Amino acid sequence: xxxxxxxxxxxxxxxxxxxxxxxxxxxxxxxxxxxxxxxxxxxxxxxxxxxxxxxxxxxxxxxxxxxxxxxxxxxxxxxxxxxxxxxxxxxxxxxxxxxxxxxxxxxxxxxxxxxxxxxxxxxxxxxxxxxxxxxxxx
Numbered sequence: 248x249x250x251x252x253x254x255x256x257x258x259x260x261x262x263x264x265x266x267x268x269x270x271x272x273x274x275x276x277x278x279x280x281x282x283x284x285x286x287x288x289x290x291x292x293x294x295x296x297x298x299x300x301x302x303x304x305x306x307x308x309x310x311x312x313x314x315x316x317x318x319x320x321x322x323x324x325x326x327x328x329x330x331x332x333x334x335x336x337x338x339x340x341x342x343x344x345x346x347x348x349x350x351x352x353x354x355x356x357x358x359x360x361x362x363x364x365x366x367x368x369x370x371x372x373x374x375x376x377x378x379x380x381x382x383x384x385x
């Protein structure tokens with residue numbers, strides 16, 4: 248499939264660089280509207296992997312300066328999911344999914360570049376090698 252915006256190969260209608268992005272949700276509550284409408288108890292948001300990842304991203308955002316760890320470019324005040332890159336892929340290394348050392352802050356363009364060529368940036372390569380040692384499989 249081709250991206251509707253730029254024509255690059257993609258898995259969906261848009262490539263990584265052009266698919267829609269939302270800021271990370273800062274609220275940790277639940278939707279009271281949905282629980283009232285459905286008469287169901289709200290689920291515990293901390294048991295949900297997506298919310299756990301969001302919480303981890305927000306924790307990293309609070310700890311680190313809001314600059315790309317590759318180029319030093321300022322990322323802004325608002326955390327976006329595209330700024331957070333899993334160095335070891337979540338699918339291959341689920342045990343590293345919530346390891347903060349497995350996350351590097353990147354600009355949207357850098358994130359797109361590293362998704363297309365995982366060896367593009369020396370800083371990412373250095374961290375990947377360290378993490379591979381940590382998560383080495385026997």
